[in-house]
Amino acid sequence: MYIDPHIHMVSRTTDDYQRMALAGCVAITEPAFWAGYDRSSPQGFHDYFRQLTDTEPKRAAQYGIRHHTWLCINPKEAEDPVFAREVIALIPSFLKCESVLGIGEIGLNKNSRNEVEILEAHLDLAAAHDLMVLVHTPHLEDKLKGTRLIMDAIKNQGRLDPSRVLIDHVEEHTVGIVLERGFWAGMTLYPDTKCTPQRAVDIFEMHGTERLWINSAGDWGQSDPLAVPKAQLEMRARGHTEAAIRKVSFDNPMTFLSQSGRFKIA
Amino acid sequence: MAHAPVLLSKRALIDRSYLEHRAKVLDLAAFIDRVERASGEDGDDFRMRALQACCALLLDGKPHRAQRVLELLSDQTLDPIAKAGSKGATGAVPPVAGGAR
Numbered sequence: 001m002y003i004d005p006h007i008h009m010v011s012r013t014t015d016d017y018q019r020m021a022l023a024g025c026v027a028i029t030e031p032a033f034w035a036g037y038d039r040s041s042p043q044g045f046h047d048y049f050r051q052l053t054d055t056e057p058k059r060a061a062q063y064g065i066r067h068h069t070w071l072c073i074n075p076k077e078a079e080d081p082v083f084a085r086e087v088i089a090l091i092p093s094f095l096k097c098e099s100v101l102g103i104g105e106i107g108l109n110k111n112s113r114n115e116v117e118i119l120e121a122h123l124d125l126a127a128a129h130d131l132m133v134l135v136h137t138p139h140l141e142d143k144l145k146g147t148r149l150i151m152d153a154i155k156n157q158g159r160l161d162p163s164r165v166l167i168d169h170v171e172e173h174t175v176g177i178v179l180e181r182g183f184w185a186g187m188t189l190y191p192d193t194k195c196t197p198q199r200a201v202d203i204f205e206m207h208g209t210e211r212l213w214i215n216s217a218g219d220w221g222q223s224d225p226l227a228v229p230k231a232q233l234e235m236r237a238r239g240h241t242e243a244a245i246r247k248v249s250f251d252n253p254m255t256f257l258s259q260s261g262r263f264k265i266a
Numbered sequence: 267m268a269h270a271p272v273l274l275s276k277r278a279l280i281d282r283s284y285l286e287h288r289a290k291v292l293d294l295a296a297f298i299d300r301v302e303r304a305s306g307e308d309g310d311d312f313r314m315r316a317l318q319a320c321c322a323l324l325l326d327g328k329p330h331r332a333q334r335v336l337e338l339l340s341d342q343t344l345d346p347i348a349k350a351g352s353k354g355a356t357g358a359v360p361p362v363a364g365g366a367r
């Protein structure tokens with residue numbers, strides 16, 4: 001049994017839901033993200049938020065998987081702050097949906113001033129509605145700098161409890177600083193650009209299993225919706241106990257997400 | 267660090283994963299050869315130089331290699347940039363960004 005707390009099912013097939021269910025997936029959470037192209041209007045986001053809050057939960061339910069979501073405009077589309085603020089203004093009307101857990105995945109992409117401004121606007125929205133936050137950290141060479149800038153923005157905002165914020169896509173050079181500052185951290189098992197299951201298990205061995213989870217971040221790129229069960233397999237092969245495996249792939253996401261008051265498994 | 271011990275012995279880890287990593291070294295060697303054999307002027311690409319620096323780091327005998335490789339490949343500047351010119355990342359620090367190298 002497992003939870004994949006970060007996967008973009010709008011980009012995956014119904015067959016993937018079936019395969020995930022067969023592999024033991026009981027719940028997922030899907031953050032709003034970049035579609036691979038810039039949307040031409042806020043209305044495009046409105047339709048996307050309907051897909052996330054209405055269509056996907058029904059598609060997942062066919063396979064006994066509980067679907068939840070996080071809403072935002074992703075940092076890749078935050079370089080136009082006027083446009084981004086129009087999208088942010090759409091979010092409050094969706095907060096009444098029971099499957100919306102909070103704001104995400106917000107954060108930075110190229111660490112630009114406009115991205116920081118829109119990150120701060122999202123943090124204000126989360127604080128105003130007492131919402132949890134799921135943070136995307138930048139890719140590759142931009143990750144370390146972006147992770148520092150994001151943690152500073154959250155600290156400066158001052159009204160968000162780090163224990164209700166998960167900073168995702170950590171790797172060996174960022175996991176320590178994220179955990180030290182009281183945040184939750186996510187490891188993403190994604191080909192080439194993020195962690196492998198092997199390295200994720202190394203990180204558990206070096207940093208422990210408190211406030212850490214794993215996810216696939218499966219999306220429209222080459223990615224693996226079964227990455228979490230593959231990491232379970234790697235832990236088992238390396239002699240970790242069933243309790244430890246369950247902790248990182250089920251108990252930890254359950255503990256973090258339950259703080260929303262809205263997270264349920266099927 | 268060093269929370270939970272590595273549960274498998276050195277020997278068991280090597281038995282399990284040596285061939286996988288032997289293949290990765292061969293891939294890297296063949297990739298460098300392939301770039302060298304190719305035509306064009308980009309033999310001094312910053313990404314290839316970054317890969318060589320990573321290889322050197324692996325041989326320095328110090329621990330936390332994965333973390334240090336990632337740090338070597340990270341933009342170490344602190345201030346937000348004026349504008350995001352593109353959406354993508356290259357995986358090494360371009361010379362203009364004023365990074366670690």
Ligand SMILES: [Zn+2]
Binds near residue numbers: 008031033105136
């Ligand atoms: Zn994502």
